[in-house]
Amino acid sequence: MRLPVSPTSPRFWRSPVRGTWFTSVLGLVLLVGITVLFVTGLVSYAAYNPDLSPVNDKTPDKGILGFYLFAWPTGPHWLYRLNQGVHVTLGITLIPVLLAKLWSVVPRLFALPPARSLTHALERVSLLLLVGGGLFEFVTGVLNIQLDYVFPGSFYPLHFYGAWVFFSAFVAHALLKTPTALRSLRRLREEENEERNGEKNGEENGEENDLVSPDPLEPTVSRRGALWFVGGGSLLLFATTVGQNFDALRRTALLAPHGGADPGTGPNGFQINKTAAYAGIDAAQTGEDAWRLVVTGRTGTVRLSRAQLAELPLHSSALPIACVEGWSTSDQWWRGVRLRDLAALVGYDDDPPDVFVESLQRRGAFRHAALRANQVTDPRSLLALYVNGEDLSPDHGHPARVIVPAAPGVLNTKWVARMTFGDL
Numbered sequence: 001m002r003l004p005v006s007p008t009s010p011r012f013w014r015s016p017v018r019g020t021w022f023t024s025v026l027g028l029v030l031l032v033g034i035t036v037l038f039v040t041g042l043v044s045y046a047a048y049n050p051d052l053s054p055v056n057d058k059t060p061d062k063g064i065l066g067f068y069l070f071a072w073p074t075g076p077h078w079l080y081r082l083n084q085g086v087h088v089t090l091g092i093t094l095i096p097v098l099l100a101k102l103w104s105v106v107p108r109l110f111a112l113p114p115a116r117s118l119t120h121a122l123e124r125v126s127l128l129l130l131v132g133g134g135l136f137e138f139v140t141g142v143l144n145i146q147l148d149y150v151f152p153g154s155f156y157p158l159h160f161y162g163a164w165v166f167f168s169a170f171v172a173h174a175l176l177k178t179p180t181a182l183r184s185l186r187r188l189r190e191e192e193n194e195e196r197n198g199e200k201n202g203e204e205n206g207e208e209n210d211l212v213s214p215d216p217l218e219p220t221v222s223r224r225g226a227l228w229f230v231g232g233g234s235l236l237l238f239a240t241t242v243g244q245n246f247d248a249l250r251r252t253a254l255l256a257p258h259g260g261a262d263p264g265t266g267p268n269g270f271q272i273n274k275t276a277a278y279a280g281i282d283a284a285q286t287g288e289d290a291w292r293l294v295v296t297g298r299t300g301t302v303r304l305s306r307a308q309l310a311e312l313p314l315h316s317s318a319l320p321i322a323c324v325e326g327w328s329t330s331d332q333w334w335r336g337v338r339l340r341d342l343a344a345l346v347g348y349d350d351d352p353p354d355v356f357v358e359s360l361q362r363r364g365a366f367r368h369a370a371l372r373a374n375q376v377t378d379p380r381s382l383l384a385l386y387v388n389g390e391d392l393s394p395d396h397g398h399p400a401r402v403i404v405p406a407a408p409g410v411l412n413t414k415w416v417a418r419m420t421f422g423d424l
Contacts, residue, residue, distance in 0.1 A: 007110040016216035018104055022223045023211060024181035026101040026230070031174055033094045038167045040087035044324060045160060047072045047080050047408050052354065053370035056411075058156030065164055074378040077331075077405035081322035084408075085245040088326025091141050092241045092255065096233035098134055100226075104211065111210060119176070126173040133166030145256070145325040244327040256327060267388030268396050270329045271321070273409060276394040280362030281415055283394070291399050293383075297346025297421040306399045310385060312337050317380040323409035334403045336384035339376045343421045352376040357402055358418040366410040371402070376421075380405045383416060 005012045046069050050057035059066075073079065108127060115121035137159065144155045221229070243249030244256035247270075263272060284290060292303045316335045322328035343352035353373050361367045375381055381404045385392065392398040397414030404412060 007107075008112045010107065010210065010213060011215045012110075013107040014213045014215055014217045016213065016219040017221065017223055017226045018107070018211045018213065019223065020180065020211060022226065023101065023104040025227060026097055026104060027174075027177060027181050029097050030094065030101055031178065033090060033097070034167070034170055037087060037091055037094070038163060038170075040083050040090075041159075041163055042068060043083050044080075044087060044408070046070055047083070047406075048411065049370065049372055052372055053356065055356075055366075055368045056370050058154060058365075059160045061157070062160065065160075071372055071374060072406070074375055074381070074405045074407075077319055077380065078322075079406040080408055081245070081320050081328040084322055084324060084326055085242075085328060088141075088145055089238065089242050089245070091138065092145075093234045093238040095138060095142075095237060096230050098138060100230045102131055102134070107211060122172065123176050126169045126176065129165060129169030130173050133162060133169055136162045137166050241326075247330050253327075263395075267390035268393035270332060271327060272395050273323055273325075274361075274364055276398075276415070279359075279364055279415065281360055281394065285360055286394070286399050286415065288399075291417075293400060293416065294418040295342055295346055295421070296418070297343065297348055299347035302345050306385065309337055309383070309400065313341060314385075315379070315382065317382055317403065317405070319380060319403055319405050321409050321412065333388050334382055334384040335386040335389075336382040336400065336403075338379060339371070339381045339383060339402070339404075339419075340379070342383060342419060343376060346421055348421055353422050356420040357413045357416060358420075359413050360415040360417045366413070369402075369411045369413050371404060371407070371411065375404050375407065378405060383419075 007013075045059070048056050048058070049072050050059065050062075051066065051069050054060065105127065108124070109131070115124060140155060140159050140162065144159070237255065240252060240254040241256050243251070243253035250271075263269065288306060292305055293309060295302045295304065314335055315338050316333060318331040318333055320329050320331050339355065340348075340352045343355070351373075353376070355371050355376050356368065357371065358368050371381075382402070383400050384397070384403045385400055387396060392401060397416070400416045401414040402412050402416060
């Protein structure tokens with residue numbers, strides 16, 4: 001009769017797939033992938049210009065963690081589209097790799113004694129933070145891009161602080177384990193003829209390996225086969241996510257929040273985040289007789305109707321909309337008044353300053369947003385009245401919206417009511 005064993009016993013974990021080689025391959029993939037995720041996440045946060053104005057900063061207590069922030073550029077115009085598309089698509093694609101890696105090392109979470117040496121204690125602590133932080137970051141990220149965020153508190157600070165905790169543990173763990181991973185892969189190449197099916201372990205050369213079961217079950221799949229399975233899962237997630245960034249592939253983005261068909265047809269028939277109804281826009285406020293744009297600056301205040309704006313010099317820009325959830329549109333053809341020309345109306349002829357933009361929006365985040373002087377100065381930055389040759393629809397910001405190259409979608413304020421130029 002076989003006596004029951006507890007998870008603290010190596011005999012409890014009987015999968016023949018576990019081993020240094022399997023874990024090392026997954027670890028090296030995550031080493032590259034998570035580094036890219038972390039960097040693109042930090043860059044995404046910088047794109048909000050959080051040091052410019054409190055309304056842009058959703059993590060006001062970041063302290064020294066904001067050391068890297070810089071003035072976000074306006075070129076190339078697809079910069080944020082590329083950064084956030086990579087961040088979200090790669091994050092979803094890495095989910096099977098992360099889960100497989102956690103599965104491969106789960107015996108170490110139960111190993112006794114908890115610490116055999118200082119190095120081992122550091123490894124155990126880094127592993128616990130790595131597992132907890134990794135699960136937290138991936139879960140909150142997926143919930144956010146699915147527009148079904150249910151965690152208490154704001155997504156922005158939770159995901160931001162969680163990323164620093166997770167990546168710190170990740171770096172510590174990588175420093176401790178990368179040499180072992182590289183030795184394991186090098187040994188595999190040296191013994192490839194003998195280990196053609198991946199069933200033998202490099203640790204059979206005499207090295208102790210706590211991932212290999214002393215009483216393994218009969219194998220049903222080789223380690224290479226298990227890796228192919230993990231890779232296939234990642235490829236499937238990639239194929240059902242990446243299309244959110246390409247109009248022709250949008251129907252394939254089944255797991256993306258805006259993965260369906262374009263919401264309508266015609267010039268305004270491209271992706272949106274929040275509708276006029278969601279934002280609480282009252283049609284009576286946006287009518288020609290009621291709506292006025294209030295522009296304030298050095299020389300006072302100017303009030304302009306939409307008809308008066310349309311009589312000013314109009315310019316065109318081909319720019320995409322790209323959102324933090326990872327989806328983006330192709331370049332749309334916007335037409336309206338340059339922001340720097342609006343600044344000139346209130347006394348800033350040669351040196352357009354920062355601008356504070358206020359919306360008619362009643363519900364949701366980013367009812368207000370601030371733009372840096374370099375964004376105001378860029379000739380492609382517009383207060384758009386038209387898109388693709390037609391008036392803006394209510395869902396796309398009628399009567400007027402901001403459009404700025406390389407800026408996150410939430411900074412391209414819709415239903416603009418007031419613009420204040422000057423020190424923020």
